[in-house]
Amino acid sequence: MAEDPEPSTRKPPDWQLPTGDDDRTLNSLLGIVDGRAAAGRATCDVEAAEGDPAPATFAITSAVDIALVRAAATTVAPPEEMNGTAELNVSYLRPPAGRAHIACEVVGRSPSSRLVEFTVADAEGEFARGRSTYAVRTRRPR
């Protein structure tokens, strides 16, 4: 690589995600608030921990997977079954600046997969986007 592109230089805070016990739910640990899921779309929000201005990308990464799985699930019905995330790609345009809103949409489908695209935005606008391939399998009749 010949030359560094110019990355954002906004210094992040010392991230401290919500404190809690070991048996907390994943959503609780990461500050994830489930939204709606229907007809190939799903949303969720990620809250900043108390004292932090914005959620960590670590939390957003998990939240994106949770939301995309919920979006895919709305398009899967027997004899199809959910079979796991196969690929996940997230690109950030800048660090999050506040509560993050994730919106996922199934944009393509095949017998073995769902293609899901998503955006992540805060009050200042969209700051990340990406896509995922979710694997689906079809149960054979006995």
Place this chain on the structure above:
Amino acid sequence: MTVEARFDDLARAWEQRPLLRGLGVTVTGLEEGRACLAMARNGTNVSGVRDSINGGVQATVAEVAAHLAATTLLGAGEYVVGTQDLSVSYLTSATAAVTTIDARVLRHGRLTVVDAELRVGDEGEHAGQLNAKVRVTCALGRDRS
């Protein structure tokens, strides 16, 4: 302070973070440009298909490992701004009692590129099996003072 002592302090500090405690993650090794973590199955991180560790959690822990590996190479006044890009290929279900995460810096610069692998940490037939391959690009910053 020696490099080893600095890395020990770094590992302990990260292990105290609520995120890592909640996800059952420990730092098992740090060296320049490399971070090794272990994640034990628990009630928080298991929610994937086939009773596996959640795919988002795998990606999150790989991202943490990548930041930690990048942190081992920071010079005076440098800091990790955040993740610029994250790409995960899930290869097999992470159903082991312990999943290991090995993150290695491929390129160090203002955009630092880290490769991470998640593998079965248990002994036995599937020991070392690759669960996921992750590529993380981290943006680094530098204090102007």
